[in-house]
Amino acid sequence: MTTWTTVGTREQVDADNPIAAEIAGAKIGVFEVDGELHAIEDVCPHAHALLSSGFVDGGEVECPLHNAVFDICSGRHLRGEPCRDLKIYPIRVVDRDIQVADDQAEERKEP
Numbered sequence: 001m002t003t004w005t006t007v008g009t010r011e012q013v014d015a016d017n018p019i020a021a022e023i024a025g026a027k028i029g030v031f032e033v034d035g036e037l038h039a040i041e042d043v044c045p046h047a048h049a050l051l052s053s054g055f056v057d058g059g060e061v062e063c064p065l066h067n068a069v070f071d072i073c074s075g076r077h078l079r080g081e082p083c084r085d086l087k088i089y090p091i092r093v094v095d096r097d098i099q100v101a102d103d104q105a106e107e108r109k110e111p
């Protein structure tokens with residue numbers, strides 16, 4: 001069964017301002033790309049910097065510590081320090097609440 005947890009309100013997130021949340025000990029970043037929300041693992045797999053504190057541009061987030069770059073929509077590692085892809089989480093908006101499901105986190109699969 002999917003468990004949804006409210007992590008903030010829709011007004012708190014825009015294309016330039018992600019938010020950080022924690023669900024059952026998992027740190028999750030909520031980002032907006034082209035008007036859509038995306039929830040991804042917030043801890044950089046390289047050396048544990050928080051990506052929600054990174055630099056967001058054109059659907060990509062750059063880690064603030066060593067500049068690894070990830071695709072926000074897919075979690076794919078694009079360039080920079082070698083590391084695995086990010087987990088992505090189901091996300092929805094109910095009324096104005098942002099809700100993330102923590103029981104279906106999945107690692108991005110190769111096509």
Ligand code: FES
Binds near residue numbers: 045047066080081
């Ligand atoms: S901690 Fe993110 S690239 Fe090193």
